[in-house]
Amino acid sequence: MIDVKDLTKRYGALTAVDGLSFRVRPGVVTGFLGPNGAGKSTTLRMIVGLDRPTAGTATIDGRPYARLAAPLRQVGTLLDATAVHPGRTAHHHLSALAATAGVGRSRVDEVIGLAGLDSSAHRRAGGFSLGMGQRLGIAAALLADPPVLILDEPVNGLDPDGIRWIRDLMRGLAAEGRTVFVSSHLMSEMALTAGHLIVVGHGRLLADEPLADFITRAELDTVLVRTSEPDRLHRMLAGPEVTVTAVDRGVFEVAGLDAQQIGDRAAAAGVTLHELSTRRASLEDAFMRLTRDAHDHRENA
Incomplete structure (x- = not known):
């Protein structure tokens, strides 16, 4: 388990991390999110x-x-996948780390296979692509089979197969009861991987809750409506608490009414609808709203 209490880091007049407190528990992948400059990397360091x-x-x-x-x-940590001597092969790099930790050579071969580096094990790391470098960094983090993993942007540079591999790996490790703490800017990937979120902005804690609760709390549900009668639709839905936003020709997003209310009004007004579907908030929606509001609050403070 990782326990952070009132963590603060100042660089002169700049406060990078400001009284941050949270706990990362085992058994679930915990995502660490925040805009650039939010203090994530400093916190991990x-x-x-x-x-x-x-x-x-x-x-x-x-x-x-x-x-x-x-x-x-x-x-096991992955903070900078490029922190490898370029003249060393993947096997040499992992073997050197294994020797410092008292890890057997068989485990080196095991993590090389686990990370999909078999064909590149004896190539110099300086010639690796970004994705292969990431795989080597992940292999190093897993080398001593640790119960706690801290990974900063682990999907960076990976192809779709690699992204699915690391996603399944992190979820599998958490299912084994390990503590998995992962930072990422890819909201779509975090939505598929994390079960819990820590969100920071300007070095302060903005959210610490299950992913599903974080999305629900955003209250961004809208309804997608398609019609060939846009003017009548606007008149039918007009109201102080209703927002109608054009998405495409004849396609609108409606906030302030649910699908049933819109359907009932359309039927009563004789407005033909070709599509009526609820659009739930995504992790990206929730994240953008929360961090934007936090930014506005700090700007006006």
Whole structure:
């Protein structure tokens, strides 16, 4: 488990992380979201001891990273997939890490296979594509079979097969009871992978809740309506609490009324509808609304 309490990081007059508190529990993939500059990378670096907090604490299973007896065996991290000597082969790189952690050679071969690096194991890492570099970084994080995983943008550079592989891998590891904490800008992927979300903005906590609750809380449900009578549709739906937005020719998004209410009004007014469907809020919708509101609040504060 990862426990962050009142974590703060200042660089002179700039506060990158501001009193952040949250807990990442085992058994579920926890997504870490926030706009650029929100403090995500700084937070991850403080959790694994690469940056020293100005105030507050970050612990893993009750201890700061620097005080873990065997860090590689307890925490697997992917913060920068390019942090590999370009002259080393994938096998050499993983073997060197294994030697420092007391991991057997058989495990090196195992994670090479798990990461799909069999055909590239003896190639120099300097010649790897971005996606292959990501696979090597993920293999390194998994090397000592740790119960806690911290992954920053793990799908970056992966092709569709690779994205599905890492998605299934993270969900499988969480199902085994591990703590999986993953940062990503890909909302569509987080919607398929994470069960819980930590969302930050301007270094402050904006949300800490199950993904489904986060989306529901956004209250962005709209109804898609298609008609050949747009003028009559507008007159029929007019009201102070109703918003009608044109999406395409004869296609509108309606907020403020549900599908049944729109259908009943159309039937009563004799307006022909060719499509009537509820559009639920997506993770991207919820995220954009929450972070925009937070930005506006900070701007006006």
